[in-house]
Amino acid sequence: MIGAIIWGSLSDNVGRRRALLSALLVNALFGIMTAFMPTYGNFITTRLCSGIGGGIPIVFAYYCEFVTQAERGRHLSWLLVFWAVGGVFTALMAWIIIPRTGLTVVLDEEHHFSSWRIFLVVCSLPSFGAVIGLYYMPESPRFLLEKGREVEAMVVYKRIFKWNNAHNPGAEYQLSELELPTTTSTHRNHRHTSPNHTSANTFGADIMHSLEQFWGVFFQLFMPPYFKTTVLLLIVWLTCSFGFYGLSVWFPEYIKLLKSEEYEKNATIVDDDVILDKVFNNTSFENIHYLKTKFNNVTFSNVLFNHVLFLNCTFVDSTFTNVRTSRTYFRYSYLEHNTFIDTDIYDYRFDHCEMKNNTKRSSAPGCSLDFDYNIHYKEVFQENLIGQLTMIPGTLVTSLLMDKLGRVRIMSISMALSSVAAFFIWFLNSKIGVIVFEAVFNFIFISGWNALDITTTEAFPTNIRTTAYGFLSAASRIAGVMGTLCFGQFIYSSRAIPMLTTSAVLLIGSIVSLRLKETKDNLL
Incomplete structure (x- = not known):
């Protein structure tokens, strides 16, 4: 949300390429730093900074x-295919790298550089790759023209x-500088008259100028x-x-x-039993409910209790060691x-x-939160993957229809079909069933989002394009947070509520x- 506003505003002032390079670099650097953070507070701070990128x-x-205008819809749809590809890449990396059960997560965490840290490093690599590739790309010629930098725009057009x-080395570029389209902005910016103005001081001055101009540009949207x-776009977003x-x-x-x-x-029920003079060593108790059971002189050594309930039970002269x-x-x-030695009870x-x-004696050190060993991340990764x-074929279908049917028609049809599909939540x-429904829903919905x-x-x-997109994207993040909070409350309620709400x-x-x-x- 913060990043969308900051970089959107900067992009309309300092240029698409420079702003995008800066954003990606912030995202990549803080993404890598997150993997090495020793405490939760530092972790959250670096994640925040990475997200701002x-x-x-x-x-x-x-x-x-x-x-070109004729192929703009198809090309932008293809660009969106790689958003879905990035999601698949992330899900696959999680599947491959991160342990798939709660217990293995705890055991893995005992290592100095645990698997989730490796996962964060791997997921930061594409951003570095994008930075390197973008470094060799030119500035947007449309932006250069908007800022009155026709000579630089001409250089870019010739390069394209x-x-x-490339297959016809003898071809010559016919367009002259006098035939270039003129700016649509009411205020031509002559701050950049040379392609060599890329120093840190100039960039810093451009940032300050962008901040000064932000509210003026922002209010143009209304x-x-x-x-x-x-x-209208704000409501749809x-x-x-x-x-x-x-x-x-x-x-x-x-x-x-x-x-x-x-x-x-499927819990095992042990009711009104008596356990005397017994030793449980190097074993585990899972999904057991003990009701009115008496434990007398019982030793639990190197034992794991996973989802165990002792209800109305009695423990006398028993020992819990390394539990x-x-x-x-x-x-x-x-x-x-009873004696409790080196336990997390x-x-x-x-x-x-x-x-x-x-x-x-010697309570187990570390986090006192009740971490669930019974979490099965395999299902989470599978569902996400x-x-x-399913977003990839949905996006490919969109690319074929975007220029034929039009943006508005596809948007409206996709959202209407998604609204009807929501009734199947019941x-x-x-x-x-949930996984199949999510796949179908994503396939239908992604066209409208694209x-x-x-x-x-x-x-x-051009002069307010990324500022407008940044504002609308930031506002949608607020709605996204509200959606996650609201739907999070629906988990334990009737399926009718998320169905009707969606x-x-x-x-x-x-x-x-x-x-x-x-x-x-x-025309852009």
């Missing part, structure tokens, strides 16, 4: 200003012509002739983001709930003359228990999008 508003503007005619377009990010949280959390319910149903626990609780139980695990003359994979009562990205890029002139929100977006003006014939 998101240069999405610039990417669309920079790319579309190089392609040379690339496009003045004629852009007011109606801005408001908010509805899309609220529905999509809300469901993106609901899908994996609902799968976890289904698995948890199934797990609870690790997950989701294990003693409730309404009686404990007398902290006080919060005893709920309404009567304790007499018990001894605790399938969801990302029938989701299995993990497979059309929205392209429409937003084409709806505004359907209603996306239907509003579909109806509002019909009021937008088609942009496929707009």
Whole structure:
């Protein structure tokens, strides 16, 4: 959200290439730094800074200003294919690198450089690759013309012509500087008259100038002739983001709930039993409920308790040594003359228990949070990977239809179909059902999101293009946060609530999008 506003504004002032290079470099450097952070506070800080390095508003503007009007929709759709490819890459890397169960995560964390740190390093590499590639790319010629830098724009046009005619070395560029299109901006900026003005001082001055100009440019979005377009796009962005990010949280959390319910149903029940003079060594207790059971002179050594409940139980003269626990609780139980040595059985695990003359020595160090050993990341990675994979064919279909049907029509149809599809949430009562529905939903919805990205890029002139996109993208992040918070509360409620919420929100977006003006014939 922060990055979209910052880099979007800078891009309209200092140039697409320089702003995008800076954004990607911030993203990559802090992404790498995150992997080496020793504490949670430092980790969150570097993640925040890495996120600020998101240069999405610039990417669309920079790319579309190089392609012809006739092929703009198809090319931008192809660009969006690589958004989906990046999602698949991330999901695959998680599948390959990160441990797939909660217990293996805990064991892996004992290593000096655990697997999730490696995962963060690997996911930062594409940003560095993009920085290197972008370094050798020219500035957007459309931006250069907007700033009155016709000579530099001519150099870029000749360079592109040379690339496009590599098979024909004798071809000569025919366009002269006098025939270049003129700026559409009311204020021509002559701050850059030489391509050599790339020093740190100049860039710093450009940043300060951008900040000074931000509010003036921002308020243009809410003045004629852009007011109606801005408001309509803002509503569509908010509805899309609220529905999509809300469901993106609901899908994996609902799968976890289904698995948890199934797990609870299969719990072993031990009722009204007596266990005397017994030693449990190097073993594990999983998904067991002890009810009214008496433990007398029992030793638990090198034991793992995973999802174990002791309800109305009695422990007398028993010993717990080197015991690790997950989701294990003693409730309404009686404990007398027991010894706890090197365990993570902290006080919060005893709920309404009567304790007499018990001894605790050397409680296990580390995090006292109740980390669930029973988490199965394999299902999370699987669900995410399938969801990302289905976006690729959805985007490819969009690329074929974008210039034929138009942006607005695709946007409206996609959101309307997604709104109808949301009603099938009611029938989701299995993990497979959730994964299949998510795949189908993403396939339908991605076309509308892609059309929205392209429409937003084409709806505004060069001098405010990335500022407008940055503002709308930032606002959508707020809606995304609201969506994740709201849908997070829906996990334990009726499926009717996320079903009706998603359907209603996306239907509003579909109806509002019909009021937008088609942009496929707009000149940039």
